[in-house]
Every structure is written in structure tokens, then in C-alpha cells.
Amino acid sequence: MExxxxxxxxxxxxxxxxxxxxxxxxxxxxxxAAGVIMPNLQQPVDSxxxxxxxxxxxxxxxSQYLFTPLMTLFFKNYSEKELxxxxxxxxxxxxxxxxxTTQSESGVRDIRGAYKTFELLEELRIxxxxxxxxxxxxxxxxxxxxxxxxxxxxxxxxxxxxxxxxTTADAVRFLDSSDKVSATVTLHHLLITLDDVAGNxxxxxLFCKPIAKTPHDRETLRQAVFSGHPRLMFGSDSxxxxxxxxxxxxxxxxxxxxxxxxxxxxxxxEEQGCLDKLQGFVSDIAKQRYGLPEFGKTxxxxxxxxxxxxxxxxxxxxxxxxxxxxTATI
Ligand code: NCD
Ligand code: ZN
Numbered sequence: 001m002e003x004x005x006x007x008x009x010x011x012x013x014x015x016x017x018x019x020x021x022x023x024x025x026x027x028x029x030x031x032x033a034a035g036v037i038m039p040n041l042q043q044p045v046d047s048x049x050x051x052x053x054x055x056x057x058x059x060x061x062x063s064q065y066l067f068t069p070l071m072t073l074f075f076k077n078y079s080e081k082e083l084x085x086x087x088x089x090x091x092x093x094x095x096x097x098x099x100x101t102t103q104s105e106s107g108v109r110d111i112r113g114a115y116k117t118f119e120l121l122e123e124l125r126i127x128x129x130x131x132x133x134x135x136x137x138x139x140x141x142x143x144x145x146x147x148x149x150x151x152x153x154x155x156x157x158x159x160x161x162x163x164x165x166x167t168t169a170d171a172v173r174f175l176d177s178s179d180k181v182s183a184t185v186t187l188h189h190l191l192i193t194l195d196d197v198a199g200n201x202x203x204x205x206l207f208c209k210p211i212a213k214t215p216h217d218r219e220t221l222r223q224a225v226f227s228g229h230p231r232l233m234f235g236s237d238s239x240x241x242x243x244x245x246x247x248x249x250x251x252x253x254x255x256x257x258x259x260x261x262x263x264x265x266x267x268x269x270e271e272q273g274c275l276d277k278l279q280g281f282v283s284d285i286a287k288q289r290y291g292l293p294e295f296g297k298t299x300x301x302x303x304x305x306x307x308x309x310x311x312x313x314x315x316x317x318x319x320x321x322x323x324x325x326x327t328a329t330i
Contacts (some may be wrong), residue, residue, distance in 0.1 A: 001303040007033040012235025023313040027259040029067035033297035040103040044074035092127030101209040127160040169220035184235030204246040209253040233286040242314035257318040266326040
């Protein structure tokens with residue numbers, strides 16, 4: 001059995017920098033035509049100069065591949081001039097609430113204080129990608145943030161607002177109710193619940209932000225994806241950390257899923273009898289929502305077993321050591 005995908009897109013991806021970038025970026029670039037590159041580097045990507053330098057570094061690591069890095073700027077209050085200059089080079093601006101996840105200390109503390117920039121983004125038609133979590137109880141963070149999404153969507157009706165990596169039934173309900181808003185969902189939130197993270201032995205490789213939620217949340221996300229929700233797109237949130245940062249006191253948040261993303265999605269969609277919905281989920285919906293061009297890449301998924309390596313250099317991937325049924329090639 002074989003399936004050809006046109007321009008698979010990963011709409012939320014952490015590629016890091018330096019040695020880590022060189023290890024992980026090829027694993028995404030092999031299977032995807034483009035990816036939305038997150039700006040939460042040690043020093044956030046919060047100026048055009050830094051963004052262009054980072055894009056160069058990514059380009060160098062991927063010179064062998066047909067892969068377009070769709071760059072994002074770390075949210076801060078930018079001037080109109082800065083946004084106008086950046087606009088041709090970016091897909092959007094990524095907002096992190098301060099301190100909510102890996103390298104987000106310089107994020108936003110007060111949403112009202114960001115309104116001037118939201119106005120500019122709306123006017124200049126620059127998408128706003130949001131890590132939507134409050135600083136409340138960990139299982140309630142996404143649900144509590146929905147009122148912020150609601151407020152921003154109401155106050156800036158023309159702004160393209162993207163709820164990143166949604167994990168709850170509440171987020172799906174809000175997405176259903178608001179046709180200006182889009183969302184991404186990861187592979188892991190379609191597969192695991194909090195039980196997999198902490199129900200038995202603690203699994204550092206499954207610890208991520210937002211934390212995996214309940215079986216009901218997972219089921220609601222799955223139904224939305226498998227029914228071809230018109231505003232829900234794939235974003236892996238593949239977020240590699242070296243082993244010593246995962247297996248220690250103070251485990252870093254992030255799941256490294258890039259090498260298994262397409263094969264596991266194919267397996268899941270096949271099990272659900274909806275392989276015909278995969279093209280939409282991993283490409284067409286994102287192209288439509290963001291107005292992206294054709295990238296001209298075809299990826300072949302074939303039903304062929306392979307064993308996921310235990311490690312890629314220092315990073316342990318999602319499903320390490322397990323046998324997957326689908327293989328992606330070009
Ligand atoms: C991401 C990271 O490590 O950069 N971690 C994660 O758990 N998803 C940051 C993020 O997207 O929250
Ligand atoms: Zn992320």
C-alpha cells in the first residue's frame with residue numbers, strides 16, 4: 001500500500017541552533033516540504049537581523065533538501081516600521097506568555113499591553129500564533145486561556161489568530177465556534193494522555209507543554225482531526241532536548257517527534273479508515289488558512305516496517321525502539 005502526499009507541512013517546529021539544529025533539522029526536511037520555525041532560541045529571535053541570521057543557519061543545515069523554513073518572530077511590541085520590514089520574511093509572530101514554557105522568560109506578561117501590536121498585525125495582515133496557557137493549575141492552563149483567545153478574537157476580528165498545539169475539548173469547542181480562528185494539534189496529543197506521562201513510571205520523554213490531558217480531551221481532538229476539521233492543521237511541536245536535560249531533576253518540556261511524525265500519522269489515519277483526510281490535515285488546510293504557495297514536493301508513504309532508533313545523537317525520539325508500519329521517502 002502506498003500514499004503520495006503533496007507538500008506535507010509541519011506548522012509548528014523547533015529546530016534549535018548549532019549542533020542540535022544540524023542533528024534534527026534534516027529529519028524534518030526529509031519528510032516535509034516546509035515547516036513553521038519557532039523563535040524560542042536561547043536568545044529569542046526578536047529582530048529582523050536575528051531572524052535572517054537564523055534563517056541562514058537553518059538553510060545551511062538543510063542545503064541538501066527541498067524544504068522551506070517559514071520563519072516566525074518572537075512576540076514583543078514591534079513598531080509599524082519593524083513589522084513592515086519583517087513582513088516579507090515571516091509567516092507570523094509567535095506569542096508566549098512569560099515563563100510558560102522552554103525559553104519564554106521574555107514573553108508577554110500583560111495581554112492588554114500587547115494591543116498596539118495586535119492592531120498593527122491585524123492591519124498588516126500578519127498572523128499571530130499563540131502558546132495559549134495561563135499560569136494556573138497545570139491541567140487547567142489551556143482552558144483558562146480560552147477567555148484570552150475569545151477577547152483577542154473579538155477585539156481584532158480581522159486578525160488571523162492561531163491557537164498553537166491545542167490539547168483540550170474546550171479548545172476544540174472554541175475553535176468550532178469561531179471561524180476566524182485556526183489551530184494546530186500535535187501528533188503526541190492525539191496519541192497520549194496524562195496517564196502515559198505520569199500514570200505509571202514517570203516518562204520524561206513524554207513530558208511537554210502543554211501537558212497531555214484526559215482521555216476525553218484526546219478523543220475530542222481525534223474526532224476533530226479525523227472528521228477533517230476545516231481549521232485544524234498539523235503542527236508537530238517537535239521539541240528536542242538532549243538526554244541529560246530530560247533524564248535529570250528538572251526535566252525539560254518537549255517531545256521529539258519529527259522523525260516519526262508522518263509514519264505515525266499514516267498509521268493512525270489508516271486505523272481510523274480515513275487516510276483520505278491526511279492530505280488535508282498535513283497540508284491543504286494550512287495552505288488555505290495561511291495562503292501558502294505550492295512547494296512542489298511529493299512524499300511517498302509506503303507500508304513498510306522500520307524500527308525507530310533509540311537515539312538520534314543525544315536525543316531520544318518519540319516511539320524510540322518501536323516498530324512503525326509506514327515509511328516516508330521521497
Ligand atoms: C517547547 C520547547 O522545548 O521549545 N517545549 C514543549 O514542551 N512543547 C516549547 C513549546 O512549544 O512550548
Ligand atoms: Zn512549541
